[in-house]
Amino acid sequence: MNNMAIFIDISKCTACRACQVACKNWNQLKAEQTENRGSHENPPDLSAHTWNRIRWVEELKNRKISWSFFNDRCRHCDPPDCKDAADEFVKGAIIKDKTGAVIFTEKIKAIDPDEILSACPYDIPRYDPETRMIYKCNFCFDRINAGLTPACVKACSTGALQFGDKTKMLHLAHDRISQLGKNATLYPGEDYNIFWALPDKALLKHIG
Numbered sequence: 038m039n040n041m042a043i044f045i046d047i048s049k050c051t052a053c054r055a056c057q058v059a060c061k062n063w064n065q066l067k068a069e070q071t072e073n074r075g076s077h078e079n080p081p082d083l084s085a086h087t088w089n090r091i092r093w094v095e096e097l098k099n100r101k102i103s104w105s106f107f108n109d110r111c112r113h114c115d116p117p118d119c120k121d122a123a124d125e126f127v128k129g130a131i132i133k134d135k136t137g138a139v140i141f142t143e144k145i146k147a148i149d150p151d152e153i154l155s156a157c158p159y160d161i162p163r164y165d166p167e168t169r170m171i172y173k174c175n176f177c178f179d180r181i182n183a184g185l186t187p188a189c190v191k192a193c194s195t196g197a198l199q200f201g202d203k204t205k206m207l208h209l210a211h212d213r214i215s216q217l218g219k220n221a222t223l224y225p226g227e228d229y230n231i232f233w234a235l236p237d238k239a240l241l242k243h244i245g
């Protein structure tokens with residue numbers, strides 16, 4: 038499958054977190070001990086063992102609390118800044134696959150991790166000193182190449198996550214933005230293989 042995409046419609050997300058669990062299951066990522074921080078948001082951050090998570094954006098609107106749920110993960114940029122940084126040291130350490138996936142390979146271990154971490158504008162990759170690897174969402178390229186849907190998309194029952202040909206996904210995203218009204222916007226843009234429909238541009242200040 039070539040040039041695929043995941044389209045995330047924030048307005049349909051209920052924060053059930055089935056996508057977080059499905060990602061851990063498929064990729065055999067270990068659970069992490071967390072604690073009550075006075076927020077429903079859990080875990081508190083991405084890590085080497087947590088490749089997607091729901092960020093809870095809490096705002097006061099018309100004297101009422103409003104929640105938006107942002108499914109944070111690698112954007113699978115096209116082109117990816119992390120790959121440009123890696124190429125300066127070891128060619129092939131980071132690959133932009135034909136599916137659209139940005140994949141970190143074992144060759145990355147030969148590069149100072151800070152070079153990769155600091156190159157990502159979205160603060161996504163996480164370094165594990167135990168394995169000396171850097172981890173993030175891999176787009177489920179193994180599933181995609183076997184004709185399967187990414188595990189997180191498969192687990193999402195509300196339609197907040199959709200997967201398919203990038204051109205088709207962009208059409209869906211722009212249609213949805215038109216329905217959501219003049220404050221809605223595409224994030225981060227079209228030069229990515231993962232993109233979001235934000236119901237309100239005001240959310241941009243929370244997600245960066």
Ligand code: SF4
Pocket residue numbers: 110111112113114117118119120139156157158159160161162173
């Ligand atoms: S979001 Fe960051 S880690 Fe993911 S492809 Fe883009 S630059 Fe690389």
Ligand code: SF4
Pocket residue numbers: 059060061063064088089110173174175176177187188189190
């Ligand atoms: S695409 Fe795969 S690796 Fe990426 S967040 Fe979804 S389940 Fe995890």
Ligand code: SF4
Pocket residue numbers: 049050051052053054055056057091106108192193194195196197198
């Ligand atoms: S599975 Fe779907 S509805 Fe549930 S948290 Fe993930 S994106 Fe939102």
